[in-house]
Every structure is written in C-alpha cells, then in structure tokens.
Amino acid sequence: MGVQPELDKVFKALADPTRRYLLDQLREDNGQTLGELCRRLEMARQSVTQHLAVLEEANLVSTVRRGREKLHYLNPMPLQDMQERWVDRFERPRLRVLNAVKCRAEEAMNEKPSFVYVTYIESTPERVWEALTDPEITARYWAHRNESDWRPGSSWAHVRADDSGVSDVVGEVVEADPPRRLVTTWSDPAGPEGQVPSQVVFDIQPFQGSVRLTVTHTDLADEKAHRDVSGGWAVVLSNLKSLLETGKPLSVDLRHKP
Missing domain, CATH: 3.30.530.20 (START domain)
Known part of the structure; x- marks a missing residue:
C-alpha cells in the first residue's frame, strides 16, 4: 500500500469545505448518524452520503453499526501521519500519537458506543x-x-x-x-x-x-x-x-x- 496514493486521498477529502465541516461536526459530537449530519448541513442525504464516502475512502471517518443505524466517527490517524511526516520530524512522533490520537465518543445518545x-x-x-x-x-x-x-x-x-x-x-x-x-x-x-x-x-x-x-x-x-x-x-x-x-x-x- 503506497504512501503517496493514501495522502492524495486525504488531501482530496480535505479540499472540500463541506467535508471539512463534516469533520468539524464529528469533532464536536462524535458518533452521529447520517440523519443527524444531514440536519446540521441542511443538505440532501444523497449529497452527504457522497461526501462521507470520500472521507471514509481517505480513512478520515470510520463507521460502527448499532442496530439499524450507522454511526460515523472521526478517525484522526491520517492527519497524525501527515503531522509526523512534515511537522514532527525531529520530535518523537510515535509517542506523541499515544497522547494525541484519541477518538472520543460523546454520549449524546444512549446507543452510542462510549469509546471507538x-x-x-x-x-x-x-x-x-x-x-x-x-x-x-x-x-x-x-x-x-x-x-x-x-x-x-x-x-x-x-x-x-x-x-x-x-x-x-x-x-x-x-x-x-x-x-x-x-x-x-x-x-x-x-x-x-x-x-x-x-x-x-x-x-x-x-x-x-x-x-x-x-x-x-x-x-x-x-x-x-x-x-x-x-x-x-x-x-x-x-x-x-x-x-x-x-x-x-x-x-x-x-x-x-x-
């Protein structure tokens, strides 16, 4: 699995302001359904689904099924990889990952996992x-x-x-x-x-x-x-x-x- 193609997917995903907004929403309230994200964006489900597919392809968003619902979670690993490659070269990047990469699940709904x-x-x-x-x-x-x-x-x-x-x-x-x-x-x-x-x-x-x-x-x-x-x-x-x-x-x- 080459590094450059994966980075290209991340840059492509981040280039769109709507997708950046989706990531911001998940950062604030992780573990949202498609319906919740659509209401925040006031956008058709099909359009939001297409944006989420690009984010999933870039590994910036992961999903977990709970019953009939699919919950979406921010996955910061690709962003951390970029930071390691260009920002933290002379530091101890792996140890920074241990503290920086935390995928928190805010429990706004009882069905949401506590941590993913x-x-x-x-x-x-x-x-x-x-x-x-x-x-x-x-x-x-x-x-x-x-x-x-x-x-x-x-x-x-x-x-x-x-x-x-x-x-x-x-x-x-x-x-x-x-x-x-x-x-x-x-x-x-x-x-x-x-x-x-x-x-x-x-x-x-x-x-x-x-x-x-x-x-x-x-x-x-x-x-x-x-x-x-x-x-x-x-x-x-x-x-x-x-x-x-x-x-x-x-x-x-x-x-x-x-």
Whole structure:
C-alpha cells in the first residue's frame, strides 16, 4: 500500500469545505448518524452520503453499526501521519500519537458506543487475532497475559506479566469469531460488589492488503473511566501496531494501562 496514493486521498477529502465541516461536526459530537449530519448541513442525504464516502475512502471517518443505524466517527490517524511526516520530524512522533490520537465518543445518545478507536495495521487478520488472544504475545506489548480458551461463555483474565499472578481485569467471552470479531466483558476484580461490567468489541477487517482494527468500549462507569480507557487504548493499540509491523513494541510502560 503506497504512501503517496493514501495522502492524495486525504488531501482530496480535505479540499472540500463541506467535508471539512463534516469533520468539524464529528469533532464536536462524535458518533452521529447520517440523519443527524444531514440536519446540521441542511443538505440532501444523497449529497452527504457522497461526501462521507470520500472521507471514509481517505480513512478520515470510520463507521460502527448499532442496530439499524450507522454511526460515523472521526478517525484522526491520517492527519497524525501527515503531522509526523512534515511537522514532527525531529520530535518523537510515535509517542506523541499515544497522547494525541484519541477518538472520543460523546454520549449524546444512549446507543452510542462510549469509546471507538480505529487503527490500520500492515498484517493479516489471523495475525492480529493471535496478537489479541495469545498470552505470550499480549505480554510483549501489553505487559499482561490475556488468558482464556476464547470460547463463548468462557471466562478470561488480564493477568500481569510480572509473575505476580494478579489479574487487573476479568470477564466473560461473549462472542468469538476468529479472525473477525471478539467480544468480551470487562470487570475490575477489586471493584465494588455489584459493579456493571463494561464491554469491549474487537472488529478485525481486511483493508487494502492490511488490517483495519476497530475497538469499541461501551458501558463505562463514569467520565474518569472514559478518560482512562481513551488514553489507555491509544497506547496499547499503538504498541500492538508497532510489534506486528516492526517486530518490537514501543518503549512505553504499560503496566497500568487497560
């Protein structure tokens, strides 16, 4: 997948003021339906759909289905790539990504996911699935071993890789469709009795010879939990991407990340 054609798509998408306005609207209120965006623009659905298709082709917008609705999310990764290439050349761009690239989902509607993160990895779906479920691989980039037989209904645990045997997250495997989709519940084993678990969905899709990985984290307890997972997922998934593409993870301490 060549760099220049992908950048051409980004520049083409950003050249139109309507598409820039759409991105602004998603920045202010992420996770909008087509109908919501049409009302903001006072434009026909067909025209907005065409603009969104250009933004999706440039990877500036990603979508997640919830029932019959399709929600649209701003994906800042291509813009960050441009910043790394021309602005941050003499800084530490990968570490800046960890803090800068956060795809927040404002919960204006109850159906909206609490947090959505999309990344593109030069790998295969099978390899990404293995990296999410193999305890030895997860220990390399996550500082935790994800342990389970990964069958629906089975338990799973996020166990520290320091030989302490401590699990920072426990839960249940809700859905497992290798190498396409994994759904798990997440609970803090030291949390209060009766806590409602959150849910994490990993969607793994082939994309132009690479993989599009979408992580959706829902049912978060409060705003603090939202902030924690927003930063945590950015670190974890950037580390995963580095491991699969270069053979080594980033030099980031992940012992206290999700």
